[in-house]
Amino acid sequence: MVSARRTKPKTAKAKAAQRGRKRPAAPGGEALSLPLIALIASVGLLIVSVANALSRATVAPTSLIYWAGLLIIALPIFYRLSSKQPSYRERLGLVLLLGLALYGVKVVHDGNFFTFTDEFVHAFNAERIAETHHLYAFNPMIPTTPRYPGLEGATSALMTLTGMSSFGAGTIVVGAARLTFMAALFFLFARLSGSARGAGLGVAIYTGSSNFLYWGAQFSYESISLPLMVVVLMAFAEREAGPVQRRAPWTLLIVLGILAITITHHLTSYGLALIFVALAVLYRVMKIERPNPWPLAVLAAVTAVGWLLIAARSTVGYLFPVLGDAVEAILNTASGEAPPRTLFHQASDTAEQVVATPLPARALALLAVAVPGVGMVGGIGQVWRRHRGEPLILLFCAASVAFFGALTLRFAPAAWETGNRAGEFLFIGLAFVIIYGAAELLRSGPNLQRRRLLLTGALGIVLVGGTISGWPWDVQMARPLQATADGNEIDSESLALSKFAGDRLDGSRFAAPEAEARTLLHPGGQVAFAGQGPDIEDIVNTGELEPWQLPLLHENHLPYMVTDRRLNSGDAIRGFYFTVPGEYGDELRQKGVVHKFSRLPVARVWTSGRISLFDLKDRP
Amino acid sequence: MRGHRDLTLASLAAVVCALVAALVPWELIRLVAALPLTLFLPGYAIVTAAFYERELAPPKRLTLSVAASLMVLVLGTLVLNVFPFGLRTASWAVFLPLVVIGVCAWAALRRGRPSRRPRSLLASLGRPTARTAVLVGAAILISAAAVALAQKPLPAKNADGFTVLWMLPADSREEAVVVGVESNEQDPASYRLEVSIGAEGQSQTEEIELDPGEGETFEVEVPSPPGSRRRVVASLYREDRPGHLFRRVTRWLPRQSTFP
Numbered sequence: 076m077v078s079a080r081r082t083k084p085k086t087a088k089a090k091a092a093q094r095g096r097k098r099p100a101a102p103g104g105e106a107l108s109l110p111l112i113a114l115i116a117s118v119g120l121l122i123v124s125v126a127n128a129l130s131r132a133t134v135a136p137t138s139l140i141y142w143a144g145l146l147i148i149a150l151p152i153f154y155r156l157s158s159k160q161p162s163y164r165e166r167l168g169l170v171l172l173l174g175l176a177l178y179g180v181k182v183v184h185d186g187n188f189f190t191f192t193d194e195f196v197h198a199f200n201a202e203r204i205a206e207t208h209h210l211y212a213f214n215p216m217i218p219t220t221p222r223y224p225g226l227e228g229a230t231s232a233l234m235t236l237t238g239m240s241s242f243g244a245g246t247i248v249v250g251a252a253r254l255t256f257m258a259a260l261f262f263l264f265a266r267l268s269g270s271a272r273g274a275g276l277g278v279a280i281y282t283g284s285s286n287f288l289y290w291g292a293q294f295s296y297e298s299i300s301l302p303l304m305v306v307v308l309m310a311f312a313e314r315e316a317g318p319v320q321r322r323a324p325w326t327l328l329i330v331l332g333i334l335a336i337t338i339t340h341h342l343t344s345y346g347l348a349l350i351f352v353a354l355a356v357l358y359r360v361m362k363i364e365r366p367n368p369w370p371l372a373v374l375a376a377v378t379a380v381g382w383l384l385i386a387a388r389s390t391v392g393y394l395f396p397v398l399g400d401a402v403e404a405i406l407n408t409a410s411g412e413a414p415p416r417t418l419f420h421q422a423s424d425t426a427e428q429v430v431a432t433p434l435p436a437r438a439l440a441l442l443a444v445a446v447p448g449v450g451m452v453g454g455i456g457q458v459w460r461r462h463r464g465e466p467l468i469l470l471f472c473a474a475s476v477a478f479f480g481a482l483t484l485r486f487a488p489a490a491w492e493t494g495n496r497a498g499e500f501l502f503i504g505l506a507f508v509i510i511y512g513a514a515e516l517l518r519s520g521p522n523l524q525r526r527r528l529l530l531t532g533a534l535g536i537v538l539v540g541g542t543i544s545g546w547p548w549d550v551q552m553a554r555p556l557q558a559t560a561d562g563n564e565i566d567s568e569s570l571a572l573s574k575f576a577g578d579r580l581d582g583s584r585f586a587a588p589e590a591e592a593r594t595l596l597h598p599g600g601q602v603a604f605a606g607q608g609p610d611i612e613d614i615v616n617t618g619e620l621e622p623w624q625l626p627l628l629h630e631n632h633l634p635y636m637v638t639d640r641r642l643n644s645g646d647a648i649r650g651f652y653f654t655v656p657g658e659y660g661d662e663l664r665q666k667g668v669v670h671k672f673s674r675l676p677v678a679r680v681w682t683s684g685r686i687s688l689f690d691l692k693d694r695p
Numbered sequence: 696m697r698g699h700r701d702l703t704l705a706s707l708a709a710v711v712c713a714l715v716a717a718l719v720p721w722e723l724i725r726l727v728a729a730l731p732l733t734l735f736l737p738g739y740a741i742v743t744a745a746f747y748e749r750e751l752a753p754p755k756r757l758t759l760s761v762a763a764s765l766m767v768l769v770l771g772t773l774v775l776n777v778f779p780f781g782l783r784t785a786s787w788a789v790f791l792p793l794v795v796i797g798v799c800a801w802a803a804l805r806r807g808r809p810s811r812r813p814r815s816l817l818a819s820l821g822r823p824t825a826r827t828a829v830l831v832g833a834a835i836l837i838s839a840a841a842v843a844l845a846q847k848p849l850p851a852k853n854a855d856g857f858t859v860l861w862m863l864p865a866d867s868r869e870e871a872v873v874v875g876v877e878s879n880e881q882d883p884a885s886y887r888l889e890v891s892i893g894a895e896g897q898s899q900t901e902e903i904e905l906d907p908g909e910g911e912t913f914e915v916e917v918p919s920p921p922g923s924r925r926r927v928v929a930s931l932y933r934e935d936r937p938g939h940l941f942r943r944v945t946r947w948l949p950r951q952s953t954f955p
Contacts (some may be wrong), residue, residue: 110831113831121841124840124841124845131848133854182842183845184845186844187845225769228772229769235784236717247730247734251761251765255765258754303769306759306762328745339769555854558848558850559848563906563909565880565881568857571877571879676945679945680862680944683859684857690946690950692952692953693952
């Protein structure tokens, strides 16, 4: 598979002879063709959709249906990719199919609304661009996001040209980015490893990255910036592999990519700058004969820092405290001053009593870390022997080691998210190194068929385990946001409030628990504050009206106050769905969270029982 | 661009797609036109201008075309944002074809004399066999069914239904209120709505029957003597528990408009 040998260019005569020959049948008479695998993948997608439908219907299906669907999508593709038979194009087709089908799993999770935490925020930005025709409109939830308008700007183009909603246009844009990501990663790995088979397996391994299935597919700026980063890396690899006089076209793409990433996502732009700086240093230290890429490093660094200082200063207050807290948490946990975080623990302490991740699932998630570990140990020596003169590949090796270092951040309470986010970048290097471990497993010899099955199973474990560790167990399948009763559509309480606000109170400003604030942003289209900046979180959680609370709402011009007795309204992942008694969402806050406003008294303008909307400016 | 059929076609396609997307009222047709205009043609023009014809294999060319189109969209937002008209249908419909035509013209200049007809991206994919067409067609249909199922709200009998009561001033004069009752219950339900105005308890009662997903609104006059404010209370009772207050909303008219 992955080999250092170079084949000589084929002569016309040899090519003609090869055309006349049929490919030898694979051992075991493999009947899996790309169209057939596409059909199987679509059946898998349908099964996932059925599992989600049963879950939305509160029928409480076994999650085995969902996992079976996921594996039906992926396993035939993994198995086919492990074969020597497929051509370069078929492998490319397989990885595109894999990317499309796994994106389909995210799409069928919620077919009508954005429901992932960051999606509400970015959809609000996109709608604002479409309404105001300009960038940088204020976002109350994450004020930094409008300062990186790449995704929303691109989405608004499709919205204005088609009349589609941000949901439809965003789904298409992220889907296009995802397909680009799969193809570019394939080309990158193929160029660096010299093997299409290795490249296909490398991309398949990457799908086991914990954020690949859901987090990385949501309508959020990273979902487009990461694919663009991979395109830039691919262009760089192609540029370095080609003749010096043909570098300009690739350089053009790299420059366009750097500029686009700079205005799309802060972390990706810093990561890309770091990669080019590291490459420039390695080129210098290793005395690489090709031109040093320092101009690209300078461009990436200057644009990232320039954008931060000129257009996105709020990023400093948003991002760096998180990174600072992460460093502090690591130090505290390492020194024993703070207890380590429990794995598979829910991040939100206001969340409902969620179903804990079952033990077999935890075991699978841990196995999904161990399997790449074994693959890396098996591959890194090979990579070192064959490619130690290639700076980009050395960076990949460093990333693969750093990935396991980043995993330890999951034990530090305030650092787990940093480790989780870093993982999807570092996993690119890890996937590349594992290609060589997989190559060792698939060397020609006896029991090849069994070894292929073993590899397919291992990839399945990495995919399922990665998905389990990347998204909470209890929301892997969809919950009802809309339902039907007597043939008519009914909405969840949060959704009903957001529709009311959009229809009747358009242009107002709200203070709300996390869940309602998000649905008020989108699809409600209103300015809604939640969380701790300003401290709305404590206002919605405390049963007594404390002296600072009304002045804070006044200072921030928030006349509309949403109170919600449902405990899980403080949960940005689960709070906006229907309550299902005995299953989820039925724990209540003390009555005082509502009564403290009705006792003032101020007008209560909307109520669903558990959720009430007060107009603080309407009083006796 | 004379003699460069691919570049002429790309430029023409950009103009036609922009016109269709900007002028046709039907969303689906606009989408069909907007997809190549936004996600393919700008990148295709750039890749064609930057690379020689034989330098890139079709799959790589296609991938880079989509990637470069995304980059153009992202960077285009910055460009259009500079102008007072900003990011509108018309501005995108002009900007994107301009990019495509401009870059195609540059590509034609770089190429010089027309060469022989380049192989189109579609032709490079080859003609599918009947078996392939059937399998892929079935896969597309099944995937579409999966997405359609995901979009369909379903009965969720175990989910908690609820009823919404709300009240807002009817208009800016604030001489009347609109009271709304909306059922998101699992079953049809009957209610009694009482709206009382002022301390003297002048009230109005309505009997309401609502199916799930149904709502009703009522406009109630709130006569206020000049200079005075009146409290309006809407109370909702379920028919099966007539003595038990189910929902209540309140207002004072005219609105105070100051924080407590």
